[in-house]
Amino acid sequence: MQLILNSDSYEQVLTLASEFRRTVRGMRDLIDDEAERLRRIEQKAREVSRLYGYNEVITPLVERYELLAAKVGEDNRKRMFVFEDLGGRKVALRPEFTASVARLVATKMQSAPRPLRLFSVGSLYRYDEPQFGRYREFWQANYELFGSSRPEADTEILALTDNLLKEIGAKNYHFKIGHVGVLRSILSHDGIAEEVQNSIMKLLDKKQYDDAVEVARKAGSPKSSLETLESILKIRGQDSETVVSKTCETVKNFPEALDAARNLGEILSLLKAGGIEVNLVIEAGFARGLEYYTGMVFEIYTQGMDIAVGGGGRYDKLIELFGGGQVPAVGVALGVDRLSLSLQKQGSTFQGSGESRILVVAVDSSMFGEAVKVSSILRKNGVAVELETMGRSVSKALSDADRRSVTHAVIVGSREIKEKKVVLRFMKERTQETVPLGRLLEKIGRKG
Ligand code: HAM
Numbered sequence: 001m002q003l004i005l006n007s008d009s010y011e012q013v014l015t016l017a018s019e020f021r022r023t024v025r026g027m028r029d030l031i032d033d034e035a036e037r038l039r040r041i042e043q044k045a046r047e048v049s050r051l052y053g054y055n056e057v058i059t060p061l062v063e064r065y066e067l068l069a070a071k072v073g074e075d076n077r078k079r080m081f082v083f084e085d086l087g088g089r090k091v092a093l094r095p096e097f098t099a100s101v102a103r104l105v106a107t108k109m110q111s112a113p114r115p116l117r118l119f120s121v122g123s124l125y126r127y128d129e130p131q132f133g134r135y136r137e138f139w140q141a142n143y144e145l146f147g148s149s150r151p152e153a154d155t156e157i158l159a160l161t162d163n164l165l166k167e168i169g170a171k172n173y174h175f176k177i178g179h180v181g182v183l184r185s186i187l188s189h190d191g192i193a194e195e196v197q198n199s200i201m202k203l204l205d206k207k208q209y210d211d212a213v214e215v216a217r218k219a220g221s222p223k224s225s226l227e228t229l230e231s232i233l234k235i236r237g238q239d240s241e242t243v244v245s246k247t248c249e250t251v252k253n254f255p256e257a258l259d260a261a262r263n264l265g266e267i268l269s270l271l272k273a274g275g276i277e278v279n280l281v282i283e284a285g286f287a288r289g290l291e292y293y294t295g296m297v298f299e300i301y302t303q304g305m306d307i308a309v310g311g312g313g314r315y316d317k318l319i320e321l322f323g324g325g326q327v328p329a330v331g332v333a334l335g336v337d338r339l340s341l342s343l344q345k346q347g348s349t350f351q352g353s354g355e356s357r358i359l360v361v362a363v364d365s366s367m368f369g370e371a372v373k374v375s376s377i378l379r380k381n382g383v384a385v386e387l388e389t390m391g392r393s394v395s396k397a398l399s400d401a402d403r404r405s406v407t408h409a410v411i412v413g414s415r416e417i418k419e420k421k422v423v424l425r426f427m428k429e430r431t432q433e434t435v436p437l438g439r440l441l442e443k444i445g446r447k448g
Contacts, residue, residue, distance in 0.1 A: 026136025037340040041168055042121050045141030048164045049119035054143050056119045059100035065090040068099050071292035071318060079127040093125035097142040105146050106324025114147025133307045133338045144331035153330050154296045154314060155270040161332050162278050169348050172303035174279035178286025180293045181260025186228060189254050190221045204287035209233050235284035240268040243282040267296055292318045302342040309342055310334035356407045356444050361388040361397045363413040371412040381441055408444050
């Protein structure tokens with residue numbers, strides 16, 4: 001069938017084509033190094049999950065809106081990709097993993113032995129304003145530990161995070177850490193409703209300290225509490241003992257806030273006892289935008305980037321909210337894209353795998369079948385092989401291989417193959433030799 005276009009519709013098609021060719025705002029194509037870095041970080045994250053005994057779970061990208069919206073915080077709630085499916089259900093693309101994993105624990109994994117350690121990695125969606133390190137589709141490596149309310153569990157999450165950062169070669173990073181129990185206990189003590197507390201936390205997350213105190217004042221916090229809140233917001237430092245003891249002193253008239261400050265102290269001293277030396281900035285008034293946190297909260301910052309590469313904390317009430325009983329939980333999510341950016345910024349590239357990269361070229365089309373056989377032998381032995389499939393001459397294929405960091409070329413010619421041999425070219429050295437097939441693996445540095 002022939003499509004006949006008049007000039008108007010032709011122009012329309014061109015305009016549409018240029019629109020279609022662009023990715024949707026906030027969405028990216030990841031190619032070459034970017035794709036490779038993302039997958040390598042993912043690989044390292046999976047390796048760390050194995051080392052710490054976290055089993056991978058794969059949850060759906062689309063969930064019920066209500067589940068995802070429950071405690072994600074007002075800002076994240078407003079930025080969800082929400083739609084109605086064809087069955088009329090209100091659904092959304094996941095903006096984080098925690099709600100989905102908590103749903104699992106409240107349902108299918110309710111009777112799984114505790115502690116339960118779960119790992120997830122994949123893409124997430126938030127309608128954030130695109131800018132450096134902020135996208136509408138991004139990746140996280142997420143770890144959750146269920147069943148322990150003890151500081152040991154919080155410490156494990158911090159240690160694991162530090163381990164992953166070291167594993168991928170991140171340098172000059174620090175943990176900003178606090179405990180939402182300190183502030184929330186004071187507000188609860190004054191009878192401030194949870195929604196008002198959430199809006200105060202949201203303002204603190206955005207560093208709008210005065211506005212936060214003003215909301216507490218309007219909600220009826222007495223002068224003495226407001227003064228305590230103001231003092232807490234000023235307590236920060238790098239030495240955990242000093243900051244924790246200052247916080248304890250400040251909140252001594254609020255028993256639950258005092259417990260929270262002591263809990264933070266315990267977590268940090270366990271970290272020290274375990275020999276895990278991380279740079280810390282402890283902030284007594286630190287809050288995060290997500291509403292489910294009940295205890296220790298933290299974020300990770302790397303030098304030169306003022307956006308967090310990861311964040312997490314304790315959330316002991318979410319499983320109960322999802323009908324799964326009282327299950328304490330603590331977890332962390334590392335932003336894979338931001339980790340990748342920070343590695344790029346600090347100039348570190350992942351060490352190449354050091355693997356050989358082989359090109360197999362047939363001298364002419366009659367030798368192509370033999371070239372396929374040679375490739376199969378190499379691949380069976382775990383060697384990555386690219387086969388020349390463009391019908392190019394050997395010299396053209398070799399000059400292309402030079403540009404693509406191929407380490408060796410295997411040239412398959414009729415004379416050599418009759419003697420069960422091939423020509424092996426060492427690309428960097430620009431030398432070549434005729435090699436029996438039986439010794440090919442050894443010659444390219446691989447055991448057979
Ligand atoms: P979150 O702080 O919302 O925490 O996100 C964790 C990390 O995801 C951030 O530190 C950042 O690296 C990355 N991230 C978030 N939004 C974007 C974006 N628009 N573009 C690029 N990267 C982004 C959570 O998601 C919690 N679920 C963490 C958690 C797990 N808490 C307990 N368990």
